[in-house]
Amino acid sequence: MVNMEKCEGGIRAVFTDGSTVRGSVLVGADGPTSIVRKFLAPTTHELHRLPINAVGCALEMSEEQVNYFKDHVDPLYFMGTHPETDTFVFWSLLDTPTSPGNPYRAQVYFSWIACDADEELLKQPLLDVFREKGRPFFPRLREIVDSLPDDTVVTKVNLVDWPSVEWDNWNGTSTLIGDAAHCMVIYRGEGVNHAIVDACQLADTIKSAFDGRISIKDAVNEYEQKMRLRAKEAVETSRQAGHDGHCYEKVDKEGSFALLGEKPV
Ligand SMILES: Cc1cc2nc3c(=O)[nH]c(=O)nc-3n(C[C@H](O)[C@H](O)[C@H](O)COP(=O)(O)OP(=O)(O)OC[C@H]3O[C@@H](n4cnc5c(N)ncnc54)[C@H](O)[C@@H]3O)c2cc1C
The missing domain is CATH 3.50.50.60 (FAD/NAD(P)-binding domain)
Incomplete structure (x- = not known):
């Protein structure tokens, strides 16, 4: 949509190709x-941009890894704050395998309060940043973060509201x-x-x-x-x-x- 205009009986939306749609x-x-x-x-x-930086990615997990999370943390979703680094972590299951032996899919997200050092930190490949933020957490999470393939797509998430x-x-x-x-x-x-x-x-x-x-x-x-x-x-x-x-x-x-x-x- 490129424009909206008042018209008889309501409003009209104008789209990039020049077409229009009218409604109440x-x-x-x-x-x-x-x-x-x-x-x-x-x-x-x-x-509004919050002074928080964040990186996240979707990743694959084995049944054994998911079962560990299920038995010791939560089957679907958890979040927490690291007691020493104050980094925030959020994990959630995205998808279950369609056939036995295939991996599960989950998302992991780390965020931290923005600071001056981030300017240098965020010049690094985002997968390195993701690993650096994830490693201090509990061993099973560290293991997942460390074993991510080098072509894993890590995204910088902008915290806005x-x-x-x-x-x-x-x-x-x-x-x-x-x-x-x-x-x-x-x-x-x-x-x-x-x-x-x-x-x-x-x-x-x-x-x-x-x-x-x-x-x-x-x-x-x-x-x-x-x-x-x-x-x-x-x-x-x-x-x-x-x-x-x-x-x-x-x-x-x-x-x-x-x-x-x-x-x-
Ligand atoms: C990492 C992350 C985790 C989250 N976790 C949770 C959670 O656990 N629980 C929860 O309740 N919420 C969560 N949210 C928030 C949730 O995703 C959003 O609140 C929700 O998606 C908002 O829905 P929406 O339909 O308003 O907007 P969107 O999901 O953004 O959908 C807007 C749609 O409009 C389309 N669009 C935009 N501009 C145009 C255009 N010009 N022409 C045509 N189409 C257009 C977009 O492509 C998109 O499909 C999370 C968000 C993020 C980023």
């Missing part, structure tokens, strides 16, 4: 770098859902949950409009009011969890509410 409401569900958000919040759409600031919904003809509306960092694992609740709440309010109980404009405003109340707090708590997750003292001794507390959705 244009919903931006286009993720953290949303183009729709640029139109609705032209001066405030930019993402957007605290759902007020936007102009063009008189109720456009709105945002999911990460476009409230991109949050991963430390509470809440982003998808909110995206699903957004879709349900927006569908409910739009249904009320089609049933003739309220106008489309009021439906969009009602959705945004409910969503913002819930999502703004989630973005802020996730940001706090991002800070707490890199402080072992805070997690271990004080018990970070942001990181460990119950999720509202």
Whole structure:
């Protein structure tokens, strides 16, 4: 989409090939770098960058390795903070083998508070950075990190969020859902949950409009009011969890509410 324009009865989206689509409401569900958000919040759409660096990759694990994690850590998912380096680790299973003997797939992610030394560190191949950050963890994780093939694709993850600031919904003809509306960092694992609740709440309010109980404009405003109340707090708590997750003292001794507390959705 390259443009959006008000038109008779609603809104029109204009695409790169010149084609257009008209509708009553244009919903931006286009993720953290949303183009729709640029139109609705032209001066405030930019993402906020957190002072955290992170690297992650998808990797293969044997059944024996996965069973060790299952029996000693968690069968699907774990996160933690290293007591000496304060590096944060996140592991989750992505896929199980389709036939016996084939490997499992998992993802591993390490993050740390950005510091001056990172400028040199991040000039190295990212697989070396990944290994350096992973080696201090428990031996079975170190073994996995050390045995990664040299062609493993490691990605630098940018930690960004957007605290759902007020936007102009063009008189109720456009709105945002999911990460476009409230991109949050991963430390509470809440982003998808909110995206699903957004879709349900927006569908409910739009249904009320089609049933003739309220106008489309009021439906969009009602959705945004409910969503913002819930999502703004989630973005802020996730940001706090991002800070707490890199402080072992805070997690271990004080018990970070942001990181460990119950999720509202
Ligand atoms: C490493 C990592 C781990 C995570 N773990 C969790 C977790 O455990 N639990 C959780 O709840 N959340 C988690 N999240 C967050 C979760 O992934 C997001 O909140 C969720 O994907 C948001 O969904 P979305 O549909 O709003 O956006 P997206 O998933 O970003 O989808 C947007 C879609 O729009 C498409 N798009 C964008 N621009 C255009 C365009 N111009 N034209 C056409 N299409 C376009 C994109 O290609 C994409 O398919 C994690 C995120 C990361 C990065």
